[in-house]
Amino acid sequence: MAIDKAQVLAALRTVTSPRGVSLTDAKVLSEITAADGKVFFSINVDANEARAWEEVRAKAEAAVRTIPGVTTAMVALTAERKPGAAAPAQPSHSHGVKPVAQHRPHGAPADSPMGKQASIPGISSIIAVASGKGGVGKSTTALNLALALRDLGLRVGLLDADIYGPSVPRLTGVREKPALNDAKKMVPIVRFGMPLMSIGFLVEEETAMVWRGPMVMSAIRQMLWDVAWGELDVLVVDMPPGTGDAQLTLAQQVPLRGVVIVSTPQDLALIDARRGIAMFDKVNVPTLGIIENMSYFQCPECGTRSDIFGHGGARHEAERLKVPFLGEIPLHMSIRTSSDAGTPVVNSEPDGVHAAIYRSIGAEIKRQLVGAAAAV
Ligand code: ADP
DSSP states (O other), X not given: OOOOHHHHHHHHTTSBOTTSSBGGGTTOBOOOEEETTXXXXXXXXXXGGHHHHHHHHHHHHHHHHXXXXXXXXXXXXXXXXXXXXXXXXXXXXXXXXXXXXXXOOTTOOTTSGXXXXXXXXXXXXXXXXEOSSTTSSHHHHHHHHHHHHHHTTOOEEEEEOOTTSOOHHHHHTOOXXXXXOTTSOBOOEEETTEEEEEGGGTSOTTSOBOOOHHHHHHHHHHHHHSBOOOSEEEEEXXXXXXXXXXXXXXXXXXXXXXXXXXXXXXXXXXXXXXXXXXXXXXXXXXXXXXXXXXXXXXXXXXXXXXXXXOTTHHHHHHHHHTOOEEEEEXXXXXXXXXXXXXXXXXXXXTTSHHHHHHHHHHXXXXXXXXXXXXXX
16 A cells, blocks of 8 residues: 555654654654655654654654554664764674674673674674774775675675764765565665665765664664664674764674774874774783775876875784784775766776775684684
8 A cells, every 4th residue: 555745744744853843843854755564764853852852763663563454664864963973972604703692702791881782694794894083094994994805705794883974875876765674674785796785775875863872772773673684794884983982882883803993104093093092901801903005195197195194004903903903905096986976896897906905804803803713
């Protein structure tokens, strides 16, 4: 039975905002998507009022579910970030990769935050790609690394958990909204032979979002557990940048095998990277290694290399911190143009020098995952 937006609006009219006006008059509703019995939309509110709105969100979802023919209603609570404002706070046939379920951080008591972790059926390993600060090329690296692991024969999925600024829609050119299957799980969008999920598929990418702690967890949990990922050897998670509460909570709740830190060679970025490693260490997530992105400049015309950012800083930092150094990725026009065009370089130029660099980093990560499995 077809559902139209008027029916959805009629149902939402019965829900009252914290200020006592009807939801439809509160000027908070995003565009409503209603198709095949599935209804998606978001409620955009002031970040300071987000907590009061959580109940309204739940009521809105319940009201939409009462419409005959609606099988699923998904309502997200989002808040626009004011400029300058800080973000608030096992399958046995896998390719030798250790199942997440076996990875309980050493010594984590059952009542510790790590005790809340649960494995995701079908996913053997989850690795995070993180950075101490934004703009260092974390998302570009996460996507190309996922593609490199795919090329190395692993079944890979990519989750864009950068809920403050999801970039996977732009980097992959995917603009579709995920459908829901009979089990009411979101069906990830398959691109480049990999299942992808991003909060950007559900809300507009341009909308910078502020999420309150409980909202962060519910969004991330939905994208992990309410998605039909299928059988994966590795799920690569593109984490939000920084080392705030959100990242910490995420690292505590998501069963991570390890984290890959992306940094540029500059001192400031490295200080942030160090903080990132310390944070993951605190929650017993091992660092799989550091990648130096924009390591050196390679002239697209003549191929000449110049170390404009003082290349090598991340390697020294890795040595100092006694974590593996995974490799250097040059600052190169083709990496930028290909990722910004939705055609990541590992896929668009698989025989090129950059794809080879990502693959060699991927090979080291695969070695660590498989090596750990072999040792069990
Ligand atoms: P982050 O996730 O850290 O915010 P992005 O992956 O979105 O960063 O990258 C920021 C910008 O830098 C994008 O325009 C991207 O294309 C570009 N970029 C990332 N890595 C490289 C690289 N190695 N060479 C050239 N441009 C890069």
